[in-house]
Amino acid sequence: MYDLVIKNGSVVDGTGLPAFRADVAVKAGRIAKIGRIEDAAHRTIDASGKMVAPGFIDPHTHFDAQLLWDGAAKPALAHGITTIVPGNCSLSLAPLKEKHRMKLVGMFNQIEEMPYKAFAEGVEWNWQTFDEYLARIQQGLAINVAPLVGHSLLRLWVMEEASMQRTATPAELQQMQDLLRQCLRAGAIGLSTSFVDMDETLQPVPSRYADMDELRALASVLGEFGRILQVVPEFYDADLNIARVDQLAELSLAYGIPTTFSPLFVNADNAAAVARVMARVDAQFARGARVWPQVQTRPIDISFSFAVPSLLFIRLPSWYRIMRLGSHDEIVAAFSDLARRPALLAEAEPMQGLWSQLILRQVNTPANQPLVGKTLAEIAEMRGTTALEAMIELSLEEDLDAHFLATDMGHNDDPAVSALLAHPRVHIGASDGGAHILSFSTYGDTGYLLGHFVRETRAMGLEAAVKKITADTAAIWGIQERGQLQPGYVADIAVFDAATIDRGPEYYVQDVPGDGSRYVRDVVGMHSVIVGGEIAWSQQAGYAAAACGQILPGPAA
Ligand SMILES: [Zn+2]
Numbered sequence: 001m002y003d004l005v006i007k008n009g010s011v012v013d014g015t016g017l018p019a020f021r022a023d024v025a026v027k028a029g030r031i032a033k034i035g036r037i038e039d040a041a042h043r044t045i046d047a048s049g050k051m052v053a054p055g056f057i058d059p060h061t062h063f064d065a066q067l068l069w070d071g072a073a074k075p076a077l078a079h080g081i082t083t084i085v086p087g088n089c090s091l092s093l094a095p096l097k098e099k100h101r102m103k104l105v106g107m108f109n110q111i112e113e114m115p116y117k118a119f120a121e122g123v124e125w126n127w128q129t130f131d132e133y134l135a136r137i138q139q140g141l142a143i144n145v146a147p148l149v150g151h152s153l154l155r156l157w158v159m160e161e162a163s164m165q166r167t168a169t170p171a172e173l174q175q176m177q178d179l180l181r182q183c184l185r186a187g188a189i190g191l192s193t194s195f196v197d198m199d200e201t202l203q204p205v206p207s208r209y210a211d212m213d214e215l216r217a218l219a220s221v222l223g224e225f226g227r228i229l230q231v232v233p234e235f236y237d238a239d240l241n242i243a244r245v246d247q248l249a250e251l252s253l254a255y256g257i258p259t260t261f262s263p264l265f266v267n268a269d270n271a272a273a274v275a276r277v278m279a280r281v282d283a284q285f286a287r288g289a290r291v292w293p294q295v296q297t298r299p300i301d302i303s304f305s306f307a308v309p310s311l312l313f314i315r316l317p318s319w320y321r322i323m324r325l326g327s328h329d330e331i332v333a334a335f336s337d338l339a340r341r342p343a344l345l346a347e348a349e350p351m352q353g354l355w356s357q358l359i360l361r362q363v364n365t366p367a368n369q370p371l372v373g374k375t376l377a378e379i380a381e382m383r384g385t386t387a388l389e390a391m392i393e394l395s396l397e398e399d400l401d402a403h404f405l406a407t408d409m410g411h412n413d414d415p416a417v418s419a420l421l422a423h424p425r426v427h428i429g430a431s432d433g434g435a436h437i438l439s440f441s442t443y444g445d446t447g448y449l450l451g452h453f454v455r456e457t458r459a460m461g462l463e464a465a466v467k468k469i470t471a472d473t474a475a476i477w478g479i480q481e482r483g484q485l486q487p488g489y490v491a492d493i494a495v496f497d498a499a500t501i502d503r504g505p506e507y508y509v510q511d512v513p514g515d516g517s518r519y520v521r522d523v524v525g526m527h528s529v530i531v532g533g534e535i536a537w538s539q540q541a542g543y544a545a546a547a548c549g550q551i552l553p554g555p556a557a
Contacts, residue, residue: 002027002041003533006495009047014054014471014484016463024052026491029533029548033487043535047495050527051462054470054483055082055492056446057146059427060230060262060294062086062112062435064093064147069122069513071140071547075443076433078537079503079523080494082530083482083552084433087148088262089232090194090207094133095149095157095179101125103156106200110324112435113308115516122513131186134551141549142536144492146479148230149183151193151218155206163206164199173217180221185556189477190228191218195244197232202324215251223255225556228477233261238273242280249289258476262294262430265411266420274416278423285425292427292476295420297449299412301506302439303361303519306331307400310439312409316347331400335392348388354406356380356387360394362403362508368394376404418459421449421468427476428468437518444503444521451502451524462498479552493530500525 004026010019011034023037056079063073064086073084086092091111096104108114127133130149137145155163158175168176180191193207193215222229229251234240241261248259266274277293284291304310309323322334334340348355356377363372371379371394376387383390394402411417420426431445446469453459460468474483481489504522512518528538532548535541 002032002037002039004043004045004491004530004535005037005039005041006045006047006052006493007037009050009052009495011485012051012053012463012466013486014467016467016471019051019463024485024493026530026533029491031485031487031489031491034485045495045528045535047527049497050495051498052485053080053466053494053496054485055494055529055531056080056469057083057085057473057477057479057483058431058433058446059085059260059429059473059477060088060431061433061442062088062091062108062114063145063433064091065108065114065119065123066434067137067141067145068124071137071549072142072536072543073434074511074543075520075522077143077529077531077543078526079444079447080496080526080529081143081433081446082492082494082536083144083146083479085146085148085189085477086434087150087188088192088230089197090150090152090192090205092148092150092153092192094127094130095153095183097128097157098125100156100160103199104153107152107197107205110200110309111197111205112432113311113437113439114435115308115437115512115514117514118512118516120514129186130183130188131555134187138551140547141551142543142547143531143549144482144552145549146189146477146552147187148190148192149180149188151191151207151210152205154179154218155210159206164203164209166209167211168214173214176214177217177221180218181224184221184225184227187551187554187556188227189479189553190230191222192230194232196234200324212247215247216254219251219255219257222257226478227257229257229259231259231261232263235263235265238270238276241277245277245280245284245291248291249284249287252284252289252291253287258290258292258478260292260294260427260476264293264295264420265300266295266413266416267410268413271413271416274420278420278425281425290476292425294427294429295417296411296430296432297417297421297428297445297453299417300409300440302406302409303403304406304439305401305403306335306395308438311436312406312439316351318344318347328400332396335396341392345388352386352388355391357406358387358391359405359407360402361405363394363398364401365398368397368402414457418453418457421453422460422464427472429473437512437516439519441506441519441521444523447501447503447523447525450496450498455498455501482552491530491533495527495530497525497527
């Protein structure tokens with residue numbers, strides 16, 4: 001008697017080999033048999049006309065906080081994601097001393113655009129060490145979690161204030177090494193660091209004060225466990241990015257560890273720079289190093305309002321300072337002040353092309369309702385003003401709650417993105433799931449891959465695309481016994497319709513603690529998602545109460 005049999009589907013097993021018709025039997029959380037299965041089962045899924053694939057793995061997320069109130073990382077699970085990697089970009093929620101909690105919340109707010117109120121109202125702070133945090137999220141976990149430890153957290157714990165002032169002493173290095181060992185033993189999959197991010201006061205995050213000795217010291221501990229290093233390089237500058245590729249290659253070769261960097265965006269105007277970075281990646285792989293660039297599938301769209309500091313304004317220092325450091329009333333006052341207006345307009349003027357294309361997405365006042373859906377260029381013409389001034393006026397009229405949408409902000413050169421996604425040394429990821437919740441929806445990138453790049457443009461075959469987001473990801477990250485459909489492997493499975501799989505439209509929901517809002521997307525064409533042998537989500541029944549998510553790799557023996 002099997003626990004579950006998935007009958008009559010096409011098995012895309014994750015290896016990249018051609019799909020084949022077979023049934024899949026599950027027993028005790030693992031795949032028991034693939035073939036013709038006549039034996040009885042407690043549950044049966046009829047997968048006629050559907051694909052049966054390994055569950056997808058999302059290697060770049062920031063679900064660290066959301067996991068404290070939502071063990072399914074909604075809606076990621078429904079999109080077929082059965083394993084997520086949180087703790088990227090030097091930030092995790094542990095290890096963290098009580099006195100540093102607000103400091104960390106500030107960094108999450110600045111870098112990942114997570115609202116302060118969500119932490120204040122959604123988080124009961126009852127952990128400090130990494131294993132305490134894992135024990136905390138394990139209750140009710142419906143998705144597998146392969147957590148990274150943030151380098152900034154190690155520094156903050158060991159060096160406190162000095163973590164944002166200087167390099168580490170030899171004694172501090174040793175303490176950081178010990179702390180990292182503890183985290184890896186508790187179940188962390190690796191370490192994340194960042195060379196670009198800033199904290200809530202616009203100062204470099206702690207990880208940016210590390211020198212090469214510190215990176216070596218930490219990478220050597222990763223080497224003891226064979227675990228991965230994730231970094232955010234200076235992705236906006238090809239030369240700096242290439243220097244980081246070389247640095248990662250040295251660490252990879254010296255300590256025998258995989259490394260990955262994200263993001264790598266390709267736009268119409270940076271194709272040559274991306275080609276140079278990829279040439280260096282290829283050269284380093286040829287030396288035997290592992291330096292995986294992470295490339296996301298979706299083009300960048302950004303939504304924003306003046307009420308929440310958007311990374312869109314980071315190149316306009318006066319604007320960003322007002323939005324970032326000002327209270328609601330101070331932001332209103334600054335933009336209402338006609339004496340300050342000319343300087344603000346002058347600073348933003350060079351980006352006129354962007355302002356005119358912005359679409360007014362959402363307002364509250366009935367008077368402005370008819371303008372929703374129009375571009376700022378259209379609204380400016382109706383009002384006899386400029387797009388930039390129309391954006392300021394609308395924001396003031398709406399008490400800062402006017403939402404604008406910037407589409408095609410990058411990573412939108414379809415042929416170039418297709419070539420990267422299909423590249424054998426490109427790792428598909430970087431969804432940023434759970435972060436930037438008011439800027440864009442970070443869910444559905446796998447549906448976009450299988451819908452847009454596989455079905456619509458045929459840039460990739462289905463088997464190749466599935467392999468990229470399952471077996472390849474598991475192999476790159478050292479996630480054992482998952483990522484393929486093979487007898488003996490853990491039964492993490494996505495059953496979907498290849499003819500319809502996609503991401504649905506982006507919409508606005510209020511489901512973040514503290515009356516918080518975010519943009520999400522529903523999945524299209526997913527039939528069921530199975531985690532550890534249990535149906536965790538189905539189109540028919542939605543999210544199940546079963547909680548079979550695991551921490552990967554989990555405590556070291
Ligand atoms: Zn990130």
